[in-house]
Amino acid sequence: MRIRIDLAYDGTDFKGWARQPDLRTVQGELEAALGSVVREPVAVTCAGRTDTGVHARGQVVHIDLTPELLTAVAGRYEGLPTDALVRRLNGLLPGDIRVARAYVVPDEFDARFSALWRRYAYRIVDSVELVDPLTRNHVLAWPRALDIEAMNAASAPLVGLNDYASFCKKREGATTIRQVTELSWRRQSDGIIVGTVVADAFCHSMVRSLVGCLIAVGEGRKPVEWAEEVLAGRVRESAVIAAHGLTLEEVGYPADEDLGARLAITMNRRTEDELDG
Structure with missing residues (x-):
């Protein structure tokens, strides 16, 4: 089950997005919070790896969870399991990162390569x-x-x-x-x-x-x-x-039915021949 997560952060005190040993990064904080909630390691893929000091209001990531894990995250929460995930993540994340929403997306969705x-x-x-x-x-x-x-x-x-x-x-x-x-x-x-x-x-x-x-x-x-x-x-x-x-x-991002086509385009490396055209 693929889940899209939209989040914002103040990049001032982070050494960029990407996880780095012994450095505070956005990816490191988010994956640590996800691991605590899900109780197993969770890798995230982001739309754009922001540099040290760069901020985000509209960062997008995706993660993959089994339905069983998502149900366990929700526990007795009466709303959508993804809403429970948002609440629990925001309860663990530091104040300079906030998750705005999370929802299930098609398996073809890729936060990085599906972006238009x-x-x-x-x-x-x-x-x-x-x-x-x-x-x-x-x-x-x-x-x-x-x-x-x-x-x-x-x-x-x-x-x-x-x-x-x-x-x-x-x-x-x-x-x-x-x-x-x-x-x-x-x-x-x-x-x-x-x-x-x-x-x-x-x-x-x-x-x-x-x-x-x-x-x-x-x-x-x-x-x-x-x-x-x-x-x-x-x-x-x-x-x-x-x-x-x-x-x-x-x-x-494109409509769900166009995700596969978009992925094929972005995975194809551009060359100078396109400029000549």
Whole structure:
């Protein structure tokens, strides 16, 4: 029985998502809580492995449990067994992780490979009057004013199916070709600048590298055309901006009947031939 779990966390005090020996991670805390509830080891698969200091409102994971184990978790709880699982997990998890919901999904569902898109937000304040110490762990305080129109103009050529090698920490055997469907900036009524990035997937440090590049344009250190030149160069040269302004907001999935087809697509490694097409 496959179960989807939606959760949120404040990444400030975690060494990223992925389990690491002797380090506090989100996966480590969640698997420990699941093991206590189920009384046996439970491995989780997530939609996106967030880096150290990155937050999430819409992280998705899946686990596999037998019906018997889920029934045992529910005990005398009168609601759905998955609701009992949520209650028991939140009773054990630390305050910087909360499970929002859990429910049974088709066996073809995979939190990572079934995803159609991930949406991240990066938050910045560029005026000393707007810096709020209560949000210092979630909003980047930038010392110079940013030109949102210039950042949006520089962002436009970065949208599409591209090789984002210039914005990624390369991993052996992994492709850096991604489909970015949105990269935009807006200033909220409270003055906070929010950058939204949506893509089918992201490679390591890609969002923070994109943000670093566009901030350089926004403060006038680089011309608008520079971002497109960096992309075309396929050589990493933009700075990776601080992690704490970044939040995984949402992950989108296909309808249940399309899960199998989606899995076949994402398991097929992309090549440069697609770019030529």
